[in-house]
Structure formats: C-alpha cells, structure tokens
Amino acid sequence: MNADYIIVGAGAAGCALAHRLSEDSRRKVILLEAGGADRDPFIHAPGGLMPLLMSGKHSWNYTSAPQTELNDRILFLPRGKVLGGGSSINGMIYDRGTPSDYDRWAALGNSGWSYADVLPYFKRAENYEPGGDALLHGHSGPVRISRPGVHNPLAKAFLQACEQAGYPYNDDTNGAAREGAGPVDMFVSAGRRWSAATAYIKPFRSRSNLDVRLGAHVLKILVENGRAVGVRVREKGQDLDLRADGEVILCGGGINSPQLLMLSGIGDASTLSQLGINPVSNLPGVGQNLQDHLSLYVKQAVTQSVSHYQYVSPLKGALALGQYLVLRKGPLASTGMEAVAYIRSQPNVTEPDIKLSLVLALMNDELTGLMPRHGFMAHVCVVRPHSRGQVTLASPDPQAAPVVDHRYLSDARDMVDFRNGIKMCRRIFGQAAFDPYRGDELSPGPSVQTDNEIDAFIRANANADYHTAGTCKMGSDDDSVVDARLRVRGIGGLRVADTSVMPTLVGGNTNMPAIMIGEKAADLIRERSHA
Template identity: 45%
Template sequence: MKEDFDFIIIGGGSAGAVLAARLSEDPAAKVLLLEAGGSDRHPYYHLPAGFAKMTKGIGSWGWQTVPQRHMNNLQLRFTQARVIGGGSSINAQIYTRGNALDYDEWAQLGCKGWSYDEVLPWFRRAEDNDTFEDHWHGKGGPLGVSRPRAPLPVCKAWFAACAGLGIPFNPDMTGAEQAGVGYYQLTQRHMRRSSTATAYLRPARHRPNLTICTGAEVLRILTEGQRAIGVETATGPVYARAEVLLSAGAIGSPRLLQLSGIGPGADLRALGIAVVLDQPGVGANLQDHLDLFVIAECSGPHSYDRYARPFWSMLAGLQYLTTRRGPVASSLFETGGFWYADTTARSPDLQFHLGLGSGIEAGVAAMPQGGLTLNSAHLRPRSRGTVRLASADPCAAPLIDPNYWEDPYDREMSIRGLKLAREMMAGDALKPYLLAERLPGPEVRSDQDYFDYACRHAKTDHHPAGTCRMGSDVEAVVDPLLRFNGIEGLRVIDASVMPRVVSSNTNAATIMIAEKASDIIARAHGLSRKENSAA
C-alpha cells in the first residue's frame, strides 16, 4: 500500500471501528483502518449464542497469562479478539457501563472532561435503545441496545432467591441505580449481535475516503524524531499526514508500543529493541476482573444445555430462523446484577452473570443432566499487573501478567463474592430447578478450601484495562485528550487508557471512549461531523 492517509487507525475493534466510521464522516478526511484479524462473515459472530464458541478459540489470539504467583501459579486462558469488531464481535453482548462514580473518580485522578456527567452524552449518542429513552439512554445511535428476548423461567426464580437475601430487582442497571439484579441490556438489534463492525463500519464501508484492511497486522509504529509518522506492515510502510490512532486494546496497544521502542527502556534494551521513548507506564497498571463460579446440576430441562446435542441444536436453529427466539437468540448470560462484598464500598463491588447452561466457556465443566452457572467477579481490584514482551519478534505472544490477588483484599472480596453466589444458588426459589451444587461442592468450606478451589477454577472476565493510563501527571501515558505524552501525532484510544477499570463489563465504556475521542480529533483538525455530535 503506497498511498498516504490523514489518519491511520491500528485495530478495528470496539474502539477502532467507531473511530473509522466517525472520522470518515468528513469526506475530506482520508482514513485507513488496519485490523490484524479477519472478517466477521462466519455466522457465529452474528448469532447471539455464538458467544459460547468464542472463548474456545474462534476469533481469538489464543494467548494465556503467565503463571499467577499469588494463585499457586495458575495460568489462565486470556481470550483477546482477532476479528473485525474486536471484543464487540466475540463478547457476551452485555451492555453495562460501570458506576457513575467510576468516571467521577477518573476526573478526580486528573482526567479532566471524563466525569460521568461529561461522558454521558457520548454513551447516549452511541445507543439505539429499544426499551429506554431518558436521561441515561438514547435512541437513534448506531449501536443496537435491546432487552433480552430469550430468558428462561429459572431467571425469575434466581431473582426471587436474591430477594430472599435482601437484593432487589433492578429493571435498568445502567440507569439511576446500579445495585440489584435483573436482565442485562444487550448489544443486539433484531436478535442479532450489534458489534461495532456491523453497527458502525457496515454503513460506512463504501465511503471512498475510508479504506478497511483485514488480515493486516502492524509490526511497529514508525517515528521520526519524537513524532509518529506512520506504521510498518508486512507489505511495507504506510504514512499518516495527521495522526496515528492506536486502538489495539489493553493488551495489544502496549504490546505494539513496546515493539516500536516505546515503553520501559531497560526491558526493551534487554530484548535488543532500540528505545525511541523510555516510558515505564506503557504496559503497567494492568487491571482485570477475576471470575469465580458456582455450577449446579438441573433437575430437568431448565437450562439451554440440551441444545448442544445435534438433534436439539437443529431444532434451536429452526426456531431461531422462524421466530428469532429460543436458545440461539440468547447470549446465555443475559441475567445478572451488582451487589456488595464490602458493605462499606462506595458502590457495588461485585458483579454476577447467570449462565443458562454449564460448560459454556472454555475450561468450565459441563453437567451431564444440564446445569446452571453463576459467575461472580470482584469489580475494583487493587492488584496491578503488566503486559511485557517475551521477545522482539512481533509474532510472539506477549507476557500477560494480571497479577491477580497480589493484594490480599482482592482475594478476600473475591471469595466473599463466591460465598454469596453459593447462597443465591441455594435459595428456596431455585430448589424446584436444581438438584444440587456440583462446584465448588460440599467439601469446600474453609478459607483454604476456597483458595484451593479458586486456584483450580478461576477464569478471567475478559475485562483488561489500564495499560496506557490516562492522566494529567508526568507519569501518565496519555493526557485527557488521549495524546501520547512524548510522541506527537499519536493517540491511544481503547480500554488501555482507563486509569481504573470500570465496575462492570468494559465494552460500552470502550465505545464511549472512542465516540468522545472522535469528537476531540474532529475539533483538533477541523473535521465536519454529523448533526448528532455530542460535542
């Protein structure tokens, strides 16, 4: 590719696809989007229940963590998307934003312009919500946000079990109040996944000023002096007249920066990489939600497990084709909620996802007679990890170290969450649906038992963040306008800029970051915008 562009966007995921669509609204702006992964043509990317295939390798880099030294050296599969649309093409489609206080905390940490009231317009602009249109929600945006169409009766039984523990039903966990349990809103439209690839890129893909390249892995960012001027790909260099926009995610962005000589200088020199900028914050501050789970065996066909068998799978497919309902229309984790492990916490610090089956995700046991899964995650971990290079080879997997449970507080809160999940699943309202708890199982009782169980069965909730931290201090990687400190013409725009991970799933927040960034960039370069700009 020999032509030059105004903007080169690295990564066509949840953030990159938004940027490409928004910046190319101005026909004078020449935009190139480079995505290392492939297309999203496979039907699994569009069927809501296709999520069950995603953590098992489809559309993923196939990475794992380094051994977790505070968890008996457990190594976790760490699914990171490798497909157009990124995480929005392979996640469970759960639309949550975190708590309003998360963003107010960002502002208090020096991220001017990022309080909840200030970012809410970009959340609303993105949405096309089929249920709510109010102070918190919008209609008419690119992203389909829908109520679930395929819940099962056992969901209401779980709500009743939670009510028995004093946890209320909440009809809108992204509205005025986060606490409580209910049906999650989903990034779906007409019972199909609404990824940023379908919601943002598909309507924009025929614009003559937008070039989209899949299967195009960027090897490094090109710099001249202390300015980003383009990227090196397998087919040669491509140059940007205005800016290089890095949107490769909380793992991919620090990885590429380090491959480009931008990161912790001593580490880069040890690998033989010439240092362009010694920036220790690149790849530091990694945060993620660790997931512990309860699985109970069902007393009858109360979950979607039986549809994994060929005959039932065929029936489910026919039902979906004719009615857009049934198991194929389910994200399988469309029920859940937020509550407290620490009763003194400023807002809910636990999140639950009720899985309408067992063995849904890779490494999670399936029940012979079908089961129900309840995931629990501590939302505001104090532990911090890193993303580092294993070698200077751009094809090598990075060293992903979330450093789970380095802080004993995280371990205590995670186990409290698991204990509460067990109480929920043991509620009287669920007794007609469940035979017995199978995991952790009756033998897990002491604190040591819980620790040992977690070190055998914990998994990531797929919410990495923070590795290119935004802030106003000298150690911040990017400033509140997402400009890279020390390298001109370069911005980072994805979940890596979150100074602290939000208290929920991260996809909606990542889309908001990109929406806001697109307006920041448009103002900086005098680009024209559509009338629904939130600026």
C-alpha cells in the same frame, strides 16, 4: 500511501473512531486490522458463542504468565483478531460500568472524563431498544442494544431469590442506580450479534475516504523528529510503510497497544535497550498498571428439565435451529443469560463490587463444552480489583506474543472480596425461590466450606474475564502514558484510544466503555464538542 488518520485495530473503539473521523469527507482514514472479515456465521448468531469460543478462531489466543497466587496456572486470554475485534467474539453483555468509575478518572486529574462528560458519548452511540430514561440512554445511535427478557424459570427464580436475600430488583442496572438484580441487556438486535463492525463499519464501507484493510499486522510506529508519521504494516507477507499526515491512533486494546508502543521504542528506555530496541521516548508506564477482572463459576444441578441442556436433544435442537433460521428467535438468538445482579461484598463497601451473571446451562470452567446434565451456574466476578500487573515484551520480534502477567490476587483484598462473593452467591441460591429446582451444588461443592477451603478453590479454579485495561494509563503523573486528550506523552501525532487508557478498570464489562472512548476520541481529535 498517505492518509490523514491511521487507526490501528478494528475493535470496539477503533470501529467507532473510524466511523466518526470518516464522517468528514475531506479526511482520509485508514483502519488497519490484523484479523480477517467477520463472515463466520457463529459470530452473528448469539447462540454460536460456545462453538466460537471452542474453536479459538478470530482470536490472538494469548496466554498469561504463570500466576503465582493461582497455583502457577497459565490462563487462556483470547483477544479479538477479526473485524470488530472483541465485540465480534465476546459474550455480548451491555454494561457501561458505574458513574463513579468515570468521576474517579476525573478526580485523578483527567479533565473531561467525569460521568457527566462521558454520558453524551454513551448516548450518541446507543440505540437502546428497551426504552429507558431518555436522559440516560440514547435511542438513535448505531449501536443497537436489546433485552432478551426474563423467560426461563431459573432466571425468574434468581431475581426472586436476590430479593429474598435483600438485594432489590433493578430494571436498569446501567441507569440511575447500579445496585440490585435485574434483566440483562445485550448487544443483540433481531436475533443477531450487534458488533462494533456491524454498527459502525459495514453500513459505511462505501465511503470513498474510508479504507478498511484486513490482514494488516502493524509491526511498528514510524517516528521522525519526535512525531509519529505513519506505521509499518505486513500485508500478504509484504512489509510496507503507510504515512499519516495527521495522526496515528492506537486502538489495539490493553495488550496490543502497549506492545506496539514498546516495539516502536516507546516505553521504559533501559528495558527496551536490553532487547535491542532503540528507545525514542522513555515512558516507563507503558505496559504497567495492567488490570483485569477475575471470575469463576458456582454451579448448581437442578431437579427439573428447565435449563438450556434440553436443547442438546436432536429433536429440540433441530427445532431451535429452525426457529432461529426462520424467525431469528429461540435459544440460538440468546446467549443463555437473562439476569444479572450487582451486589456489595461487605456492608461497608460503598458501591457494588461483585457481579453475578446467571448462565442457564452448566459448562466446564474453560467454556469449551457443556456438562451433560441439567443445571445452572453463576459467573462470579470481582469487578473492582486492587491487584496490578504488567505487559512486557518477550522479544523484539513483532510476531512474538507479549508477556502478560496480571499478578492476580497479589493484593490480599481481592481474595477477601472473591471469598465473600462466593458466600453471597451461595446465600442467593439457598433462598426459597430455588426450592422447586435445587439439586446438588456441583461447584465449589459441599466439601468446600471454610475460608481456607474457599480460598483454595479460588486459586485452583478462577480464570481471567478478558477485560484487560490500564496499560497505557491516562493521567499527568510520571507513570502516565497519555494525557486527558489521549495524546502519548513526548511524541507528537500519536494517541491511544482503547481500554488501555483507563487509569482504573470500570466496575463491569468493557465493550461499551471502549465504544465510548472511541466516540470521545473522535471529538478530541477533531477538536469539537459532543453536541
């Protein structure tokens, strides 16, 4: 079977790219996804996030290599394996990163990737329901973004406490300014998750030139005479070759895209040869430059029954379910996050490097269950990590999981930033706004006070934040994998378009930046401007 374009991976970037390329009815597009359909009702109900995470469904369920600086712990790394990819199983937080993230990419030699260059693609994708500045937000795109509002008294207290601690109120942390505390925006509309599949694929499945194939695990990129000509895919236990007359585009994300390149002989030639893989292009940077956010929770008990734990009771739980089924409103229409703060870990830092997301319930650190009491917690995330890791192959078997070694905290600056982030979170929780509600600090707890004690707590409790990036770095140096047009160096007809191309990780969540990359990749491939 032949197509003009074969896209590997139906995640945030892949769905956006498939939609835009198939707008040209003259071009045949095949979108391949190893996972299945997104019919699970827990995917579409925002309040179903917890059972979705607990089930492990719709995910590759990778684990990390033992992390030396985290007491040799092995971390859970769920990655989307379903139509919509991570956008179908993530926390639904809308976050672009900051303008400086993209200006930094351009300064590294990636022409066309400054904030001014990428802003039109964010706007083209967005249907930003809160309104906002029309110069900064789009209001007619396929991706619907809403604002649940700040209703819970704990969320209101958080915003007040941030101001009392010296952090300004910011009504749009994805707008003109990043720093401050304000309401959360979500990939939710009318009480339902708005995944990339919902936005870009489902309304257009009837396009005769768009072939979406689920349960299709790509085993290898087919390369002939230095050019990608197709892929080998396993469907229903059978292997078959699909040919691309135009291009093959990888949208598998920060783990799967470099894995597939290496399985196809594109990577460090000596390492591939040792695994018995015939090298077709020596690109030592494939799988290197791995970046991800590290996070943990500061947990606080409350003295009033105002957290989302109240919905655990049979009566209130039944009322919440009925409210959602009938009106698409109530706690099941929300993820339990209403407020967020972006702050600087030290006065000399020029841009926010700590993100605090308030969660209106207490969960265990693995997010697999609620703690049986009222309280809240802050998700503390260091959004500008200095540590770098790598993705490598465990074996030449395409079914084998790769080795993912983040090397978290291998750069000592990250520990300093994390420690300061916890101190700042405690300072916010200690403000007068929380006086009516504040109970005991449950984690780290009153026994953890000195720098050494905080560092030990971080090593024992921090976890991955599932924002893998950088492993197919965009650039022009010897370690780069793709150029500024996302073309794989040394191989014709092959591009990568997902978070793996980020030379540096954005200072926030990665779903919306991945969508932007898919949008921009379509114009690069079709050689048109964003207009």
